Amino acid sequence: MSFKQVLKQRLAPCLLPLFILLVWELSTRSGRLSSHVLPEPLAVVRAAWQLIQSGEMWADVKVSGARALAGLVVGGGLGLVLGLATGLFKPLEIALDSTIQMIRNIPVLATIPLVILWFGIDESAKLFLVALGVFFPMYINTYHGIREVDRGLIEMARSYGLSGWALYRDVILPGALPSILVGLRFGLGLMWVTLIVAETISAQSGIGYMTMNAREFLQTDIVLVGILLYALLGKVADVLAKSLEHVLLRWHPAYQQGAKA
């Protein structure tokens, strides 16, 4: 790749964001933009640096991350297990699937008043909301992944003597895996959305607490740090899920480098 091409491909996409940052910085410095609306970018960086140095940021990220992870494990785990169960066993599908499909049409965030009544505003409410948010994409994609496994492959495997656990391990589960991983990525997205909302309602710690606290004192720079933190964590989760796909689906044509033989 020539230097010119590198310039085009790597630098060109950065021009617009840099331009926006510059205009933003200049307009806050000149006083056209009140720092109550938007603090200057440098102030955001300074606030972030202070939060890092005081250790507050790390503590809050840890708390929020733990909540997200717990919700993911509980909701995602349940979704995976139930999706596998209904996908694999007809009686369970008949008994459970239509009910779950019905409940899934309720937006998770619409249940907040009820959740507050049930759990109050402590940790279990947040766990419940996040778990509920992750559960449905995980369930639906697992269920569909299993249903969509190529019948021809199953027939082939049976005629080659595979049955029971070997059939699940070698054919059905790997066949459903791409769909399950799509469910995981959707679930991760919803995990952060529900966590942000849950932490904004009420929290004594975490990123949501940090931003809501800063709002009380009009510290718009810290509010922005919080927003950027959520964005960063969301991105990190997505990158992790993507690399998981790259490892687990390395057989998939979409993940293979180089031309076909």
Add this chain to the structure above:
Amino acid sequence: MSVIAWSSSFSPIAGLDLESELRQQLDCAADTGTERRLGLAPPGDVDAALRLNGIGKRYGTREVLSDFNMQIERGSFVAIVGRSGCGKSTLLRLLAGLERADAGTLQTVGRDGDLHTRIMFQDARLLPWKSVLQNVMLGLPRRPAAQSLARARAVLDEVGLSERANDWPAQLSGGQRQRVALARALVHQPELLLLDEPLGALDALTRIEMHALIERLWREHGFTAVLVTHDVHEAVALGDRVVLIEAGRIALDQAVTLARPRTRDTAAFAALEGRVLQRVLHGEASGQGTN
């Protein structure tokens, strides 16, 4: 090398009613063409790997196979041709045990009890998440692993793909995938290999290569082969016997006595191919009545 046994008159093994038996005999009597020259061979004379008696199969109200009778000699190569929907693939799926017959009996005779059968499908049906070698090892005993591994490698070498052992199926061409599928079937050392139009999707050159490969492996391993195809040329090139199925019945049972390996540009080959093709295209008009 083959002895053709088209027999309808031997004693019913189970549940063959008198009426259908009679009808069959009438069919046979009306149908004493040259193709059926061995039709009178008594059943006991042939070392048959498969005996089909009065097999019937219907999907809903559509009768795919009716009162179907055939014997397949052990070690022979039988090519089954016919138009789409004539029941040839259904027949193969019955032989593979993927479907159950609604009527009649299907008797398989293995050297020691069960007839060890493997099928090769139209699409290779390789597991995309397993490497080529792992695909070949599918269904082999996991222990001792070294032994299974060695066998899989040996068979992969036989189909000429040992260098691709660690590739994913998605990285192979269509012909290579079918070769892996062939290796996967052969690693089980089947007595009966069923081929369900395995070359249908391949280009002409690859197909000719595959013909040679299949023929060579068939000679080396000595299994019984049943090939379903709609390509009459392929059937004549490979079969000891070309069986034409029409409307769920055998319409032609043609012995192919050309020497192997077969050269395709001889007059005898062309004549035979032309004859079968004529029969496929024009049905009873050019052949003799089948009632």
